[in-house]
Amino acid sequence: MAVADSFKIKDIRIEGLQRISAGAVFNVLPLQVGDEVDAAALARSTRILFKTGNFQDLTLFEDDDVLIVQVSERPSISSIELDGNKSIETENLMEGLSQAGLSEGSVFQRATLDKLKVELERQYIAQGRYGARVEPEVKPLPRNRVAINIKIKEGDVATISGVDIVGNTVFTDEELVEEFELKKSHMFSFFKGDDKYSREKLSGDLEKLTSYYQDRGYVNFRVESTQVSVTPQKSEVYITVNISEGERHTVNEVRITGDLKVPEADLRRLILLKPGQTFSRRLVTTSNELISKRLGNEGYTFANVNGVPSLSEKGDNTVDITFYVDAGTRVYVRRINFFGNMKTRDEVLRREMRQMEGAWASGQLIENSKVRLERLGFFKGVTIETPRVPGEDDQVDVNYTVEEQPSGSIGASVGYQQGTGFVFGANLSQSNFLGTGNRVSIAANRSDIRNTVSFSFMDPYYTIDGVSRGYSLFYQETEIDSNDIISNWASDRLGGNINFSYPTSDISRINFGVGFENVTVYASQQSPIQVWELVGYDLRDYRFNGETTQSKEFLNFPLTAGWSISTLNRGVFATRGSSHSLSATVTSPGSDLEYYRLTYQAQKYFPISNDWTFRLRTEIGFGNGFGNADQIPFYDNYYAGGFGSIRGYEDRSLGPRETQSPYDFGTARAIGGNLLTEGSAEFIFPMPFVKDSRSFRTMFFIDAGNVFDTHREEYEFEFDQLRMSAGIALSWITGIGPLSFSLSKAFNDQEGDDVQTFQFSLGQPF
Known part of the structure; x- marks a missing residue:
């Protein structure tokens, strides 16, 4: 700046501009033609122009009374390249650079780059990478531009060689360090990575240490200081934590005060700390939450509860706890909204609501509504938001956001089976048909017989x-004249039923149904005794498998009744409840056969x-005859084996086998029994390398069970006849239905059992 005396500006001329327009300078310059200026005014104008950051x-x-503004622009950033970063993603680093003022097209300032270099190194040090180095390189380009290349050498995370706690007398170092996420290197550190230093993890461990003491009565516990020492090679760290334990305190008196809105006795029952009990910060926090939820159930959604301990005036290591309650204003629900249901109709979701519009906002009813949505099995997950209505202090909207998942299966099959020949099949099952919430299932199979x-x-x-209300129809026809039949019995079946289910509470139902079933049984001379006992010896003749065949027709009218209760948190892949x-x-009066089944x-x-x-699972079933019948018909027996039963054994292959009739017959097959016993124990764990486990389920399992026949001595229930298996299984919700696999080892299997190590199923989740 050069000026001798004040002068009146006759004109303004800007020199040196390359990238910035003259208009941008005039918009900032506080001087204009006709102004009387002096040295102070020019100095002030210079500072204003510098503050724009555009000029170096x-x-x-x-x-000659013309104001000359001579500038030298800062260069603009043409490109930014990052090289060497692995632990911090490039996208996140670029976002941080942009927030700091370094982005393509912006004005380059060396001071900003230097500060950013220090900040990046600080972030790496916080990860325990003490050898990390950030080396920015600025390359000039034509037209007053620069290219920035940031080379990063992350280095390795320093391992923890020692964790020492100083000042503890009540608990040992081992007891306290056991609570830490960070640990001294050990033989499993390679897999767990818990010996890698991180400032954030250390902060979390210090919080755990504080909670550990305060949950055991040490109200005045505090962490005095923390030292993290790094070896000269910057590859190892030693952590030292200095603490002051203080004295152990018990509870003297518990008070509750404030705007309660509900009877004090109701809230006192929710306080978990009692006089004479050892003080616990965790129990104070839990009591705060319980009181808040109780008030929330009454519509005080934004209630504030704060339990504050204070040293008792007795001076005897006791504390008084006062719960300050500010219930606030009762809040009402203006509107309930649903988001994310691209297929499922709003009415299907709305009918599951227990929180009503116009009523006060009950935290319990809002949460119950969420659980009911998750139990439908249509959604991976459901989230809730309760934003305030703008301009209203006593109204909220309740927003349910759902993430839909496949809720059905579709499949087709072609194959060949001994005894049935070529098999062609197709099936469609949908538990949310066209988004209506209705369940529809259709299946058809055709084979040679x-x-x-x-x-x-x-x-x-x-x-x-x-x-x-539900109903079903089924039909099965056997080609008894086929020469491909090698079984000793067959049947035609036609039936249907209608069922009604009534809710007795939000979690329980009872159901009743009535049906009909027409069954025609065909028996050869080589059929098992149980078949012959059913069909008799003096019936119509057919040619079946090259032999004279007996047949008999049965018409039954089964009545059904049931009760169910479920507290599962999800309809598919539950995790609790x-x-x-x-x-x-x-069977009702008028049926040809008299029998019952209980499951x-x-x-x-x-x-x-x-x-x-x-997870523990069990299924027990028993059936028997009554009146003129002494057992259930063989075609309505229980079966076991396969998915949903005893994995490791072929589907429906366990239990009693065909027994010899007075006429010798061929290879025996499972014919089922009237007593079913099954049980499973499963250890469900997250699938490795899969972040969203809501569509996947992996588990270790042990299955046990079998089918027995209480009317045949050789097949009566005995513990040593229970079949067992153990293995690992995976189930995956795909676009065409649940796809399940299992690898298992059968135990206690007997000669003749149909063992199957690898099994898969489409359409049946665990």
């Missing part, structure tokens, strides 16, 4: 209050952590 040098001076077709439909909301169901089938099924999930779960 500029001069203002006067030439047998044709089958089935159809079922169920409307879970036949009435508005949740009464469901339990379910129980009990069903009974009995009990149960399962329970035991969460171990967020990702690990233990």
Whole structure:
């Protein structure tokens, strides 16, 4: 800047511009033609222009009453390249550079780049990479531009060679360090990576240490200081934590005060700390949450509860705890919205709601509604948001966001089986048909000797209050004149049923049904005794398998009743809760056969952590005759083996076999029995390398069970006849249905058992 005395600006001329327009300078320059200026005004204008960050040098001076603004622009950034970064993704680094003012097209400032270099190295040091180096390189380009190349040498994460705690007298170092995520290098560190230093992990461990002491009564515990020492090679670190334990305190008095809105006695029952009990910060926090939820159930969604401990005036290592309650204003629900349901209709979701629009916002009802959506089995997950209505203090919207998943299966098959010849099949099963929530299943199979077709439909909301109605039809025809038949018996079956289910609560239902079944049984002279006992010896003759064949027709009218209860958190791939169901089938008066079947099924999930779960499952069934019958017909027996039963054995292959009739016969096959016992124990774990495990399930399992016949001495129940298997299994929700695989080893298998190590299934999840 050069000026002798004040002068009146006759004109303004800008020199040195390359990239920046003159208009951009005039918009910032606080001087204009006609102004009287002096040295102070020019100095002030210079500072204003410098603050724009566009110039690395500029001069203002006067030439014959003309103000000359001579500038030297900062270069613009043409490109930014990163090289060597692995632990921090390029996208995240670029975002950080942009926030710091370094992006393609922006003005380059060396000071900003130098600060960014220091910040990047600090971030790597926070990861334990003490040898990390960041080396920026600036390359000039034509037209006042630069290219920036940032070379990064991350180095290795320093390993922890020692963790020492100083000042502890109540608990040993081993007890305290056991709570830490960071640990001294050990033989499993290669897999767990818990010996890699990280500043964030250390901060978390110090929080755990504080909680460990305060949960055991040490109210005044504090971490005095922390030292992290690095070896000269920067490959190892030693952590030293200095602590002050203080004295152990017990609870003297518990008070609750504030705007309670509900009876104090109701809230006091939710406080987990009692006088005389050892103080625990965790129990204080949990009590805060329980009181907040209780108030939330009454519509006080934004209640604030804070339990504050204070040293008792007695001075005897006791504390008084006061819970300050600010219930706030009761909040009402203006609108319930659904997002993410591209296929499922809104009405299907809305009928599961227990929180109503216009009513006060109940945290329990909002959460119950979410659980009911997850139990449908249509969605991977459901999230809730309760934003305030703009301009209103007492209204919220409840937004449910769902992520849909395949809710059915479709398949076709072609194959060849001994005894049935070529088999062609197709099936369609959809539990959310056209987004209506209705369940539809259609299947058809054709082979050289047998044709089958089935159809079922169920409307879970036949009435508005949740009464469901379902019906099904099935037909099976056997070509008894086929020379391909090698079995000793066959049957034709035609039937159907209608079923109604009534909700008795949000988690339980009872159901009733009635059906009909027409069965024609064909028996050769080589049929098992059980078949001959059913069909008799004086019936119509057919030529079956080259021999005279007997047949008999039965018409039955089964009545069904059942009860079920479920607290599972999801309809598919549950992780917590339990379910129980009990069903009974009995033939009605007027049926040709008199018999009944009772079946009990149960399962329970035991969460171990967020990702690990233990599951127990069982199924028990028993059937028998009554009146003139002493047993159930063989074609309605229980079967076991395969997926959903005892894995490691072929489907429906376990249990009693065909027994010799007075006429010798060929190879025996499983004919089922009237007593079923099954059980499974499964250890469910997250699938490696899969972040979203909601569509995958992997597990170790042990299955046990068998089918028995209480009417045949050789097949009566005995513990040593239970078949067992163990293995690993995977199930995956695909676009065409659940796809399941298992690898298993059979135990206690006997001669003649059909063992199957590898099994797969399409359409049946675990």
